[in-house]
Amino acid sequence: MAEPMKIRASTVGDSTEVKVLMSHEMETGQRKDAKGQVIPAWFIQNVTVTWNDKTVLSAQWGTAISKNPFLSFKFKGGAKGDRITVTWTDNRGDRRTDVAVVA
Amino acid sequence: MIAARSCLALFAVMLAPAVMAQGSTADEIAKYREALQQGNPAELWEARGEDLWKQKRGPKNASFERCDLGQGPGVVKGAYARLPKYFPDVDKVMDVEQRLVYCMTTLQGIPEVEAVKNHFGNGSEQRSVMEALVAWIASESRGATIDVSVAHPKEKEAYELGRQMFFYRAGPYDFACATCHGEAGKRIRLQDLPDLLATKDAQRAYATWPGYRVSQGEVRTMQHRLYDCYRQQRFPEPKYASDGITALTMFLAHNANGGRFDAPALKR
Numbered sequence: 382m383a384e385p386m387k388i389r390a391s392t393v394g395d396s397t398e399v400k401v402l403m404s405h406e407m408e409t410g411q412r413k414d415a416k417g418q419v420i421p422a423w424f425i426q427n428v429t430v431t432w433n434d435k436t437v438l439s440a441q442w443g444t445a446i447s448k449n450p451f452l453s454f455k456f457k458g459g460a461k462g463d464r465i466t467v468t469w470t471d472n473r474g475d476r477r478t479d480v481a482v483v484a
Numbered sequence: 485m486i487a488a489r490s491c492l493a494l495f496a497v498m499l500a501p502a503v504m505a506q507g508s509t510a511d512e513i514a515k516y517r518e519a520l521q522q523g524n525p526a527e528l529w530e531a532r533g534e535d536l537w538k539q540k541r542g543p544k545n546a547s548f549e550r551c552d553l554g555q556g557p558g559v560v561k562g563a564y565a566r567l568p569k570y571f572p573d574v575d576k577v578m579d580v581e582q583r584l585v586y587c588m589t590t591l592q593g594i595p596e597v598e599a600v601k602n603h604f605g606n607g608s609e610q611r612s613v614m615e616a617l618v619a620w621i622a623s624e625s626r627g628a629t630i631d632v633s634v635a636h637p638k639e640k641e642a643y644e645l646g647r648q649m650f651f652y653r654a655g656p657y658d659f660a661c662a663t664c665h666g667e668a669g670k671r672i673r674l675q676d677l678p679d680l681l682a683t684k685d686a687q688r689a690y691a692t693w694p695g696y697r698v699s700q701g702e703v704r705t706m707q708h709r710l711y712d713c714y715r716q717q718r719f720p721e722p723k724y725a726s727d728g729i730t731a732l733t734m735f736l737a738h739n740a741n742g743g744r745f746d747a748p749a750l751k752r
Contacts, residue, residue: 384608387527404528406608406701448701451523 388481390465397459397483399430399438401452401467409444425450427470432456433463459483509674517750526619526696526748529703533620536613542592551587553580553621564625565745568734570636577642579730580618581707603724604711605702615694618705622694625745630690632737639734642727646735649728650680659717661732675752680736687743690736695751703748706733 384404391398403425410422422444430438437456461483468478537548537560553563554571568579574586581603588599605612634643653660664670665680678685694705704712710729714722722729 384528385531387531389522400522402523402525402527404525404608447698449525449528451520451525453523 383475383477386467386469386477386479388465388467388479390459390463390481390483392459392461392483396455396457397432397463397465398453398455399465399467401430403450403452403469403477405449405469405471407444407446407448407450411444423471423473425469425471427468428452429468430454431466432459510676513752520750524696524748524750525701526623526694526703526750529616529619529696530623530748531620532611533616533618533623536617537620542588542594544591544593546591546593548584548587548591548617550591551584553583560621560624562625562628564622565628565630566632568639568642568730568737569633570638575638576727577636577638577730577734579706579725579733580621581614581705582725582727582730584614584617585725600724604704604708607701612702615703615705615708619694619703619748622745622747626747628745630687630737630740630743630745632734632741634734634738642731642734643738645728645731646733649732650735655718657718659719661713661717663717680739683739683742686736686739690740691743691745692747692749692751694747695749697751699752704751706736 386404387402389400405425406423407425408420408423410419412420414420424444425442425446428438428440428442429436438454442450463483465481465483466478467481468476470476540547549558551558552571552573553560554566554569555561555563564580567583568577570577571583578586585596585599588594589596600614602610602612603614605615634640650661651666653663660666661680664672664677668679668682668685670677670679678689680686680689693709694703696703707724707729710732711722711724714720
C-alpha cells in the first residue's frame with residue numbers, strides 16, 4: 382500500500398550522509414474535511430535506519446512532522462557498497478522498508 | 485558614550501524591520517529552499533511518473549513509449565522545455581498535458597473523461613496520474629534551455645491569443661493577469677510577484693513549474709498554477725487541458741525563452 386521511499390547515501394571522509402524522502406500523509410488529527418468531520422490522525426510513529434545490520438538511527442515521530450517527510454542525518458563510518466535499510470511504521474500499523482546502497 | 489551608542493542602536497533597530505521586512509522574507513524563503521533542495525518531495529512524484537510512463541495502461545494495453553511529445557515517439561529528454569508546440573498530427577498547438585491526454589486516448593484507448601479524471605491530486609486517496617507524469621517529464625528537461633517556437637502560424641496564433649488573455653480584464657474584481665504580473669516590484673502579502681513581461685522574471689517563473697507546493701503537499705503543474713490564478717481573480721474555472729490554457733502557457737513559455745529550465749522546483 383505505502384509508496385516507495387527515495388533514499389540517498391554517500392560517504393564523505395569518515396562519515397556517511399543519509400537522505401530519505403518518505404511518502405506519507407502525516408495527518409495531525411486536527412484537520413477537518415469538507416463535511417466538518419475530523420480527519421483521524423495518521424502518521425509515522427517509528428523510523429529505524431540500519432547500516433548493514435547495525436542500527437544507526439531509531440526515532441519516534443509524532444504529528445509535528447510534515448507531510449512527505451524528508452530526513453537527513455550523518456553517522457560515523459560506512460563505506461561504498463554498504464547497505465542502508467530504512468523502515469517506518471505508522472500508527473495504523475502500515476509499514477514500509479526500502480534499501481539503498483552507499484555511493 | 486555607551487548610552488548614546490545604545491540609543492543609536494535602538495533607533496536603527498526600530499527603522500530596520502519596516503525597510504527590510506520584504507527583502508529578508510525573500511532571503512529566508514531562499515534559505516529554506518536551499519536546505520530542502522536535496523529533499524524535494526517532488527522526487528516521489530517523478531518516480532511515480534516514470535513508472536506510469538513505462539507501464540502498459542488502458543484497454544489497448546500500451547505504454548507511452550510511442551507517445552510523441554514533439555521530439556519523436558517516446559523521447560522525453562528536453563521535450564518539456566520545447567512545449568507548447570504545434571503538432572501536425574492533430575493540426576494544433578498542445579501543451580504537455582493536452583498531449584498526454586491525446587496519447588492516453590489514442591495510444592492507450594482511455595476515454596478522455598477517464599484521462600482527465602483527478603487531474604489535480606489530493607492526498608493518497610486521490611493520486612493524480614497527470615501530475616506524476618508531468619513531474620517526471622519536466623524533470624527530464626532539467627538544465628535544458630527553454631526554447632519555445634512561434635515559427636508556425638498556429639503557434640503564433642496561440643501566442644497572440646495568450647497575450648490577449650494575459651491583458652484581458654474581467655470578473656468581479658476587474659482583474660487581468662497583467663494587474664499583478666505586468667509591473668516590477670509587486671507582491672501579495674509577503675510573496676513577491678514576478679513581472680511576467682520582463683525576461684528575467686518570466687524565465688525564473690516558467691523554469692520552476694511544475695513545483696512541489698509545501699502548503700498543499702502536492703506537485704502542481706502549470707495547468708494548476710493558471711487555474712489557481714484565475715480562481716484568485718474570481719474568473720470562471722478554466723477547463724482542464726483546454727486550448728485557452730495552452731495559449732496562455734504559450735505566451736508565458738515563449739517569453740521565458742533562453743532561460744534554464746529547473747523544475748520540478750520547491751514552492752511555498
